[in-house]
Amino acid sequence: MEKPSLILKQYLVMPIIATEARVAEILEEIKKPQSDVALNGLFLMLVSYIESMKKEILIYFLKYHPEKIDTNTIEVDKTLLTKLDDFNLLERFITDYVERIPYWKLKKLFYSVLEIEKPQNKSEIERIVNKRNELIHKNLEMNYKLGVAGKASVPIEYLSDSINQYMSPLRKVGGII
Secondary structure, X not given: OOOOOOOOHHHHOHHHHHHHHXXXXXXXXXXXXXOHHHHHHXXXXXXXXXXHHHHHHHHHHHHHOHHHOOHHHOXXXXXXXXXXXXXXXXXXXXXXXXXXOOHHHHHHHHXXXXXXXXXXXXXXXXXXXXXXXXXXXXXXXXXOOOOEEOXXXXXXXXXXXXXXXXXXXXXXXXXXX
16 A cells, blocks of 8 residues: 655745745845845855755655656665655655755756746846856956956845846745645
8 A cells, every 4th residue: 555645735835935034034135235245145145045945845845756756866766765664764865865966957856846837037047046156166266367366246236136036936836836
């Protein structure tokens, strides 16, 4: 006999609600005068909150539907996992699985596993992620001829626009789930 699969909508959207609350805090912060360092930090937090939210939703969903895990990436029999009585073991396995997924695969998996439509503004969101990567990985690129280090920063307008770009599909996902 198969175990019933009961996914509670209120639990599935909890990460979305928590992310909306954190984004609201960022919106309050940008109303105050901010240095470039603070704006960069708020921008990085914004992108991290969204990535963490997606991971939390996937972890919750996959705990109840481990059969949706891509069989090419695991070496454990999914049938065995779904029949285990030790729910904590399954939860640990799924959390580890989701945490190891590279970003490009996470975003693909998020929409396919949950069977929801990709956002209309996916190219804008991808630019935001690329800006995040540039800010983290290329912020200290050296120009050895001039003897200076690069200094990327995020203007407040870009941060505000990024919030709007993220929140638009986020609200839609919250309504669908």
